[in-house]
Amino acid sequence: MAEFGGQTPPGAHDEPPTRRLRVRTVHEVDIRQTRFAWRDYLPVGEVALLVGKPGIGKSTVVVDLAARLTTGQLDGDFTGEPQHVLYSVTEDSESTLKARFIAAKGDPQRLHLVDVVYGNSPDGTPLIVNLDLDAVREVVEAWRPALLVLDALNSSLSGQLNDNSVVRPQLEKLRLLAQQTGTTVLGIGHFRKATAGVDPVDAIGGAGAYTQVVRHALGCAAEDKDSYVLSVIKSNVVSVSSIPSLSYRTISATVMADDGGETAVGRIVWQGHSTASVVDLLQRSAYDDGDERADAAAWLIDYLRERGDEAPVLELLDEGHQASFSKDALKRAKTRAKVRSEKAEFGGGWVWRISPTRHEGSTQGSEGSSTGDTAPFAPSVRSSQHDDAHPPP
Helix, strand or coil: CCCCCCCCCCCCCCCCCCCCCEEEHHHCCCCCCCCEEEEECCEEECEEEECCCCCCCCHHHHHHHHHHHHHCCCCCCCCCCCCCCCEEECCCHHHHHHHHHHHHHCCCCEEEEECCCCCCCCCECCCCHHHHHHHHHHHHHHHCCCEEEEEEEHCCCCCCCCCCCHHHHHHHHHHHHHHHHCCEEEEEEECCCCCCCCCCCCECCCCCCCHHCCCEEEEEECCCCCCCCEEEECCCCCCCHHCCHHHHEEEEEECCCCCEEEEEEEEEEEEEEECHHHHHHHHHHHHHHHHHHHHHHHHHHHHCCCCEEEEHHHHHHHHHHHCCHHHHHHHHHHCCCCEEEEEEEEEEEEEEECCCCCCCCCCCCCCCCCCCCCCCCHHHHHHHHHHHHCCCC
């Protein structure tokens, strides 16, 4: 190993450490096996994300994992070895968190809440990476927890959270903490609103650094009104396609309150492997949206053909509204139906006209017939949105 530059001048030993370049051969680097707090789903010593839309039990899933870690019952490298867990909670009350944890049969002596207090105030605030990481490191090195949960991750980050230059350094600090201590840092986040047909990794809200720095991500999505799916959606440590998705549901559990009463909370029930993945479910939502557009496209073609292949836009949109199709739905359907917007002759207004390239019999659009593509609209979402970005009247 060799070091270059950064010599500290005499008498300057109280100065901050100087930067210097270090060069090593790869022979000096140890290759270490990947270890898992939860086999294949949660690697040891990494920053991981668990993301999904609100209301699908993300926090309850994480509480279930934490409870299993504290009792040594989570399948992985800590099976049979109860572990400590640190938990920063901001989106639920501490009372709710404890009740869920008890319902999940965790060991309350091994779950430790982490927050920040000022002076003698009993009220805690979320830990902030840029301000509190040194103190967090001290706690991690003292307790040696298997897991540090940040629920929600955004509550522990500061600055403009859509700015890579702001978010990336904070995530890199967390990654360094995880790698140096062996504690897995699990942040809970959300999918952005528009997820239909979108790759789950691209659906993660916030700056791109969330998926660039984080090496492992889990996603959750609704399969139906009572059942949900968890999948590995990104990983640099396992092959995503080789890890099966898991099905779960949330049931109500009753926990004795410390004041003598009872309280009801959600508890996770795992239902085994799922044949559907989060990717499948997001794609399915795009198809569902596509079915609506297909209906709008079929109505649009029928309407125009009944009127000699063209109709005034305002009149068409009004008739479409009466047929339960919104203005935006018809504009999106226009692209699929290969309908053009043109200025009418002799100073007339705008009309929508069937394209001359659409020959009779190619796409009938009548009841009981196909309206074109067999895969409804998922590939066409981008082009239809582009068309709407600069629409004629």
